[in-house]
Amino acid sequence: MGSTPRHPVPLGFVFRSRAKEEKAPSVDKAAVTDSKQPRDPQAPKGRPTPKRSEAQSQRRSVANTPTTRKEGAKRQREERRAQLERQRKALAGGDERYLPARDKGPVRKFARDWVDSRFNVAEFFLPLAVIILVLSVVRVPALQSIALLLWLVVIVLIVLDSLLNGFRLRKQLGERFADQNRRGAVAYALMRSLQMRRLRLPKPQVKRGERP
Structure with a gap:
């Protein structure tokens, strides 16, 4: 009757499974291990940390994305x-x-080099036109007649030279680029031949007399 009261022992403590006690330390260790791994602050929660190259590419894409219409x-x-x-x-x-x-491709490059490698009558049209214009302005009947004759001669020479060059170029294009698209290449070359050599674009890459 005079003994001190004893605290009742909970039943859960007595019948607790040893398996749970063995698993608990491993869970705690795993939690501690995961908490010690550094996480990229930009990585979404619940996902692994991206590689450095992936993170840099993401930063560049975000930085290059315009924020406003302006x-x-x-x-x-x-x-x-x-x-x-x-x-x-x-x-x-x-x-x-x-x-x-319009300037890309081996066919167009060959057409340019073919024109640039030779003298063309059409490329002298502008300087000849200036001379003819000056002669036609002078009020001398003989000079005006010479200017008119020069107009006719220059036009005929340009037409004949262009026809001959077009025929030769079409033949060489057919031999060298039989399996490629050659449409418009001859007209492209003839339009280039109308320009003075120093004004042509793209700039000539071959000298006169060289074979393209």
């Missing part, structure tokens, strides 16, 4: 300006990668 239009203008600058350098240096579509 910024997007500005970026398009800058890209257009850069593209035109690349085309200008390509026209001056002959870089095939950045040439306009």
Whole structure:
């Protein structure tokens, strides 16, 4: 009767499974191990940390994405300006990668080189036209008659030379590029022959007399 009361022991403590006690430390260790792994602050929760290259590419894509319409239009203008600058350098240096579509391809390159490698009557049309115009302005009947005759001679020579060059070029294109699209290449070359050599774009890449 005079003994001190004992605290009742909970039944759960007595009948607790030893298997749970063995599993608990491993769970705690796994939680501690996971908590010690560094996580990228930009990685979404619940996902593994991305590689450095992937993270850098994501940052670049986010940084390059325009936030406003004004910024997007500005970026398009800058890209257009850069593209035109690349085309200008390509026209001056002959870089095939950045040439306009009408100048690209081996067929067009051969047509350009074929025209640039020879003298063409049509390329002297502008200086001859200036001389003829000056003669026709002078109020001397003899000089005006000479100017008219020169007009006729120059036009006939240009037509004959263009027909002959077109026939030769079409034949060589058929021999060299039989399995490629040659449409418009002859007209492209004849239009180039009308320009003075120093004004042609893309710039000539062969000297006169060289075989393309």
